[in-house]
Amino acid sequence: MAPRGALTPLFEPRAIAVYGASSDPTKIGGRPLNFLKSSGFDGPLYPINPKAAQIQGLPSFATVGAVPGPVDLAIVAVPAPGVLAALEDCAAKGVGGAVVLSSGFAEVGGAGVEWQARITALARRTGMRVVGPNCMGLINVRRRLLGTFTPSAAGFGLMPGRISLVSQSGAFGGYCLSLVRQRGLGLNLWITTGNQCDVDVADCIDHFARDEGTQVIAVYLEAATDKHRLVDALALARERGKRVVVMKVGRSEAGAQAAASHTASLAGADQVYEGLFRQYGVWRARSIDELFDVAYACSVPVPAPLGRRVGLLTVSGGVGALMADVAGDCALDVAPMPDDAQRRLKELVPFCGPRNPVDMTAQLVNDLTLFGRNFQIMLEDGGYDVVVAFLSSVGQVMDLSRSLLEQLQAVLARFPDRTVVFSSLATPEVRQMYEAAGVLLFDEPTRAVRAASALVHFAEQARRAARQDPPPPLPTGAVPPPARAVNEVDAKAILASAGIPVVAERVAADGDAATREAAALGYPVVLKIASADIAHKSEIGGVIVGLRDESQVRDAYRTLMQRAADRAPLARVDGVVVARMAEPGVETILGVVRDPVFGPVVMFGLGGIFVEAFQDVVFRVAPFGVTEAQAMVAEVKGRVLLRGVRGQPPADEDALVRAIAALSVYAAAHAEAIDSIDINPLLVLPRGRGVLALDALIVPTDAA
Incomplete structure (x- = not known):
């Protein structure tokens, strides 16, 4: 496999060939050649069409291999069945990049899926960068390069500027091009990625971030395909001081419809993107007007x-x-x-x-x-x-x-x-x-x-x-995630090894053991059903708090065993968890969910009604450091509770953000083994007293 090359041959070609070139400037194969001629592109143009000796006043060639000089960019506008052969010719010629305008591939199914897969394999094998298929092409305003067939490019009329735009949608990209002209904005680079068989939005953001003529990166995004390239591209843009404005469509309602207060049900696709954008300083535009207003403001x-x-x-x-x-x-x-x-x-x-x-x-x-x-x-x-x-x-x-x-x-x-x-x-x-x-x-x-x-x-x-810190190191003694579901005591022991403070507790197999453990820990205590098969014990009445003596502990034990038998008869029960009652604090929820694109994603929110009724949670892609964890806490609307209200002391936010960052590192280190983690509640004690995980659930991937 050839390494993924830069997009320079696409945006900075010295010579361009047009496969399927037409003498009719109104056809898809004729427009790019007509645009390139009329706009004044400063390099040689080679029409490729075996049926004509001359096209639009230029000598025509049967294949790109017959062109006497080097070719950097090929614009391909032949019917779908002939695209692969055209690209093979280009690869043999040493063409660095190709723009496939042709449609009829994965977007229509059938044989098109296989044809597109073969184009992807060719790009990977040869290193030639391929845009599309089924795209509107690209533009470099400085070079007067109009490698597109969109009517929006007719007459050129584009002013050089500091905005570069990438759109997954060809039609939307053409519409944006018209808006750029209508608003009189300065444009630098423009590209639509279509089916993204090779070049995707992340590649374009990366290229724009490296481009000296680009200050603002405007993006129309439907869905990401590669976490690492997108994250790396956004990080590079931030590092180089480029402003990224994204219009992300396809918002999920999963988060708003979630009824249970645990991570997996709260993590809708849109919440993950929202967290990613906040993490890397991206401005998310909610309308087309806002996309261009912000791009304009950042370009001056x-x-x-x-x-x-x-x-x-x-x-x-x-x-x-x-x-x-x-x-x-x-x-x-x-x-x-x-x-x-x-x-x-x-x-x-x-x-x-x-x-x-x-x-x-x-x-x-x-x-x-x-x-x-x-x-x-x-x-x-x-x-x-x-x-x-x-x-x-x-x-x-x-x-x-x-x-x-x-x-x-x-x-x-x-x-x-x-x-x-x-x-x-x-x-x-x-x-x-x-x-x-x-x-x-x-x-x-x-x-x-x-x-x-x-x-x-x-x-x-x-x-x-400027003050971003790296993720903290994973503790040396961190225990890997379990291969199967475990009870909460074992789950908390694993999290404790990863740097998450947990409450002192013990498992008791019978009533006598429960009373002994309670006496050893000191009253008052909490009893909870110990079972790896009961993920959310409170839903079946599996938690009893405020037990102050031996008699209450024995009664609570019998009650919990009966509830387990009545309400979860198939669950394996190991006895009860005995834990010392924690001092008052602020209940929060902390968790991890594995996103299909971005991998482990960390969620944080205030507990209770803030999660269950208001969905007041935020997300970040793991791993990250304390600074990013601080930003997460600042974004939660219920943060006022951490600052101390109605005479309550301020909570230990320093310990909280350390716990959030530590969980992100653990999740990233074991990305393939964890489906989800729930720490609910994570109790934040008064300032200087730390945090305590009072309950925890780890769902390994095989148990999902």
């Missing part, structure tokens, strides 16, 4: 926000209120202006709204200098990291726009580290003028606020990446 060189404090400046009180609502939805800090600053603003415009949003009112039209003076007070006294300004339709008047920009530049000269986002209906000339000055310009104010939120996100992710 503006200062990275220093924090989440946002100032809102407006000429409309109503729009200001709308912007404030959206800023709150985005968890931005719409802090009020200081009292003295509000007084100064009132002196400028007595009927303004000085708090935040700051409403300049329509008085701006009478006195344009109000803009610069308001802006300076907001940055100087308000200390805002980002200012979003709504100026209605001022951007349609060049003189007004130029005057406001001059004032803004004078203010920003004193505050060069602040981020400014404008919202105004504007002409293309005004938009270009503002962007050249490092000011983002949006037509619609709420989209401006959301884009500002994305910039804050990427700035925070960059700071977090």
